[in-house]
Amino acid sequence: MKTLEVALQIFRYKPHESAHYDTFTVEVAETAHVIDAIDAVWAVHDRSLTFRRACHHSSCGSCALLINKVEKLPCITRVTKVWDGRTPVRLDPLRNFPIVSDLVVDVTAFFQRMSAANMEITRDAEPSLPLTVEDFAIAGVPPKAVQIPDNLSRFNRFENCIECGICMSACPTMAADEKFLGPAGLAAIYRARQKTAEPRTVAHLLGLADGEHGVWRCHSAFECTEACPQAVDPAGKIMALRRELTARRFKQFWKR
Amino acid sequence: MTALKYPKVQRAGRWFDVRRRRLGMWAYAVNRITGIGLVVYLYLHLAVLSLLSRGPETWDSFVSMARSPFYLSLDVILLAGILIHGLNGLRIALTGFDVGVRQQKMLFGVLMLGAAILLAVAALKIFGG
Amino acid sequence: MLRPQIIIVGAGSTGAATAHDLALRGIDVTVIERGEVASGTTGRNHCLLHSGGRYCVTDQESAIECIEENLTLRKIMPDLLELNDGLFVALNEADLAFKERFLEGCAACHIAARDIPVKHALAMEPFLNPAVLAAVQIPDGVFEPFRFCLAFLATARLNGAIVRRYTEVTDFRCSGKSVTGVKIRDRVTGRSETLDADLVVNAAGPWAGEIAAKAGVTVPEVPTAGVMVTVDCRLNNMVLNRLNKPSDGDIVVPQRATSVIGTTSWTVENPDLIAIPPEHVERMITQGELLLPTVRKIPMRAKMAVARPLIARSGADAREVSRTFECFDHASAGVNGFVTIAGGKTTTARAMAERVSDIVCQKLGLTAACRTRDVPLTSYRLFYQ
Numbered sequence: 001m002k003t004l005e006v007a008l009q010i011f012r013y014k015p016h017e018s019a020h021y022d023t024f025t026v027e028v029a030e031t032a033h034v035i036d037a038i039d040a041v042w043a044v045h046d047r048s049l050t051f052r053r054a055c056h057h058s059s060c061g062s063c064a065l066l067i068n069k070v071e072k073l074p075c076i077t078r079v080t081k082v083w084d085g086r087t088p089v090r091l092d093p094l095r096n097f098p099i100v101s102d103l104v105v106d107v108t109a110f111f112q113r114m115s116a117a118n119m120e121i122t123r124d125a126e127p128s129l130p131l132t133v134e135d136f137a138i139a140g141v142p143p144k145a146v147q148i149p150d151n152l153s154r155f156n157r158f159e160n161c162i163e164c165g166i167c168m169s170a171c172p173t174m175a176a177d178e179k180f181l182g183p184a185g186l187a188a189i190y191r192a193r194q195k196t197a198e199p200r201t202v203a204h205l206l207g208l209a210d211g212e213h214g215v216w217r218c219h220s221a222f223e224c225t226e227a228c229p230q231a232v233d234p235a236g237k238i239m240a241l242r243r244e245l246t247a248r249r250f251k252q253f254w255k256r
Numbered sequence: 257m258t259a260l261k262y263p264k265v266q267r268a269g270r271w272f273d274v275r276r277r278r279l280g281m282w283a284y285a286v287n288r289i290t291g292i293g294l295v296v297y298l299y300l301h302l303a304v305l306s307l308l309s310r311g312p313e314t315w316d317s318f319v320s321m322a323r324s325p326f327y328l329s330l331d332v333i334l335l336a337g338i339l340i341h342g343l344n345g346l347r348i349a350l351t352g353f354d355v356g357v358r359q360q361k362m363l364f365g366v367l368m369l370g371a372a373i374l375l376a377v378a379a380l381k382i383f384g385g
Numbered sequence: 386m387l388r389p390q391i392i393i394v395g396a397g398s399t400g401a402a403t404a405h406d407l408a409l410r411g412i413d414v415t416v417i418e419r420g421e422v423a424s425g426t427t428g429r430n431h432c433l434l435h436s437g438g439r440y441c442v443t444d445q446e447s448a449i450e451c452i453e454e455n456l457t458l459r460k461i462m463p464d465l466l467e468l469n470d471g472l473f474v475a476l477n478e479a480d481l482a483f484k485e486r487f488l489e490g491c492a493a494c495h496i497a498a499r500d501i502p503v504k505h506a507l508a509m510e511p512f513l514n515p516a517v518l519a520a521v522q523i524p525d526g527v528f529e530p531f532r533f534c535l536a537f538l539a540t541a542r543l544n545g546a547i548v549r550r551y552t553e554v555t556d557f558r559c560s561g562k563s564v565t566g567v568k569i570r571d572r573v574t575g576r577s578e579t580l581d582a583d584l585v586v587n588a589a590g591p592w593a594g595e596i597a598a599k600a601g602v603t604v605p606e607v608p609t610a611g612v613m614v615t616v617d618c619r620l621n622n623m624v625l626n627r628l629n630k631p632s633d634g635d636i637v638v639p640q641r642a643t644s645v646i647g648t649t650s651w652t653v654e655n656p657d658l659i660a661i662p663p664e665h666v667e668r669m670i671t672q673g674e675l676l677l678p679t680v681r682k683i684p685m686r687a688k689m690a691v692a693r694p695l696i697a698r699s700g701a702d703a704r705e706v707s708r709t710f711e712c713f714d715h716a717s718a719g720v721n722g723f724v725t726i727a728g729g730k731t732t733t734a735r736a737m738a739e740r741v742s743d744i745v746c747q748k749l750g751l752t753a754a755c756r757t758r759d760v761p762l763t764s765y766r767l768f769y770q
Contacts (some may be wrong), residue, residue: 054428222280
């Protein structure tokens with residue numbers, strides 16, 4: 001198995017110490033992902049390193065952090081993509097979140113926002129396969145329709161959004177307004193609104209979107225959509241909410 | 257629902273940090289900078305206009321200064337700011353209501369190209385006399 | 386008498402379900418986890434909500450556990466599951482010959498199995514190998530292991546449980562040979578402290594042996610790693626299984642917008658650091674291709690490996706080891722106050738928790754009954770609030 005030596009410069013912080021960076025060198029497989037390298041640092045060099053991870057395949061969303069100052073999921077980022085052979089790979093915790101320890105951030109406020117939207121994490125599956133995150137067409141693999149089994153009313157699947165917080169880290173408004181619902185929160189509101197026609201729920205969701213820290217705080221930087229590893233397109237959803245809110249206002253105005 | 261807790265991680269100056277950011281973020285930062293520049297210019301402009309109240313000599317001496325190449329260059333820079341801010345503002349107005357969101361990067365390119373052309377034409381006219 | 390304090394080591398599926406069960410019984414629980422929730426075996430599992438079909442011929446005890454728990458989880462966490470059933474498909478004569486035993490096994494284990502025409506199978510799963518010879522539909526499902534654990538722990542926390550992440554168990558405090566407390570080191574603050582415990586439940590998965598050793602006992606556990614490969618698009622909605630005895634790479638599980646092929650099997654010395662053998666990765670693609678020929682055209686999104694907490698049975702090859710679980714009361718070795726729950730799979734986590742929680746209550750002289758079959762879990766998001 002071909003291996004390589006990679007140097008990682010990792011942000012360290014404990015509540016009783018000041019923040020600093022530690023550099024470690026580990027040997028990993030050439031095909032390893034960054035999460036494997038972080039794991040190796042912990043296993044071989046420093047058991048006091050704290051970091052979040054669970055699924056290692058971009059479904060849990062827990063491992064999100066900054067790799068060379070750009071938001072990424074280390075579980076699907078190859079070491080060879082970010083390691084040039086010389087400059088240590090820089091690992092920092094997500095921006096706009098309070099830091100608990102090293103690479104671990106406090107996601108309490110984030111999950112409060114996601115709870116406010118209360119989006120179900122399952123949705124109807126698409127009527128055809130394959131389904132890709134990026135919505136790209138795979139060469140030589142045209143889409144094919146699927147038939148639902150007799151005993152089921154539908155196929156379902158987990159939503160694209162894995163609640164990783166990458167969009168919240170990339171968003172400049174999150175940096176400036178700590179109460180902003182954020183791209184993830186607003187995208188979740190949009191998805192939740194798509195799934196329901198119940199008037200009170202719709203009013204609640206649109207009220208959140210229309211509120212002081214809702215869609216109108218977005219400044220169209222589009223970093224959220226660029227950074228999202230799951231093609232959620234939060235910016236597009238924020239704009240779609242704006243369109244609906246504006247259309248409703250127009251209708252209300254003309255009714256008078 | 258329990259009261260939302262807000263973490264104290266405000267970084268008001270974070271919008272400035274465009275390193276490793278993509279086109280949309282650069283456009284946003286450029287719009288903010290040109291916006292600030294235009295506001296500053298507005299005050300300067302009003303201050304200059306107030307010279308009118310000081311009589312023809314003060315005004316004439318200012319205008320002759322304002323015809324120098326240095327000042328004309330400042331005018332071109334001002335026009336650049338107006339065109340960038342205005343045309344990008346058009347893009348923000350459109351995308352902000354869900355028009356052309358998927359094409360926001362191309363829209364930026366096209367509009368800035370338009371700004372560059374208009375600026376070139378205007379600069380020629382300004383310096384051409 | 387003071388309320389009994391239970392410490393659970395490990396916040397994987399077993400620890401999380403046990404915390405929920407004990408908290409529902411009104412017992413004070415503290416969960417000690419050295420990483421993030423589900424950062425051990427549970428996080429990197431295949432996410433398969435077993436119907437039990439996989440075990441209905443070779444390991445009927447496991448199969449029956451699986452189908453019962455499958456149905457229970459559908460009741461208590463309905464919003465956290467992809468419920469598209471699964472198919473066992475025959476690709477050659479040997480598979481075809483297995484079908485009868487498979488259908489008999491399903492019937493014996495009360496797993497609703499339907500022998501469906503190949504045409505229907507291909508209509509439901511258009512990327513399935515068109516050379517498929519037979520297909521049986523069973524109630525497989527898909528869960529997301531991180532949120533699975535978060536849901537149990539969130540509910541437990543609502544009922545008073547405490548969860549301490551980034552906290553390692555360094556040692557046990559003993560009185561004679563019996564465990565009376567747990568020495569921990571908090572990796573965030575750096576501080577060490579000792580927590581009182583009337584009983585410690587060792588739910589540390591493949592690290593259960595390591596934890597047990599600190600209390601001076603052994604657990605017959607063989608950490609057995611497996612590799613899974615995730616490809617960059619979802620090629621199937623139903624879980625696809627090979628219609629034969631369990632073997633490497635014979636399952637493809639869909640999840641979100643990906644398909645996950647698994648798995649392999651080899652024993653590891655050190656579950657803390659597992660190198661992923663490239664030949665296992667390649668084998669997943671070649672095996673996956675048998676079920677979904679298109680798989681090789683799809684870029685690889687991720688690969689993962691982690692150790693399963695298999696209980697050793699002398700002379701058995703890893704594939705034949707029962708996937709059932711077992712509870713070890715170390716009082717039999719003279720160490721009171723310490724119980725290990727090992728083996729099993731995430732699908733049966735609730736049942737494992739019920740068994741160990743019953744033992745805990747019995748040892749503490751409590752009569753609270755298990756309620757986890759019927760109490761729906763709260764929103765997983767509340768874990769972090």
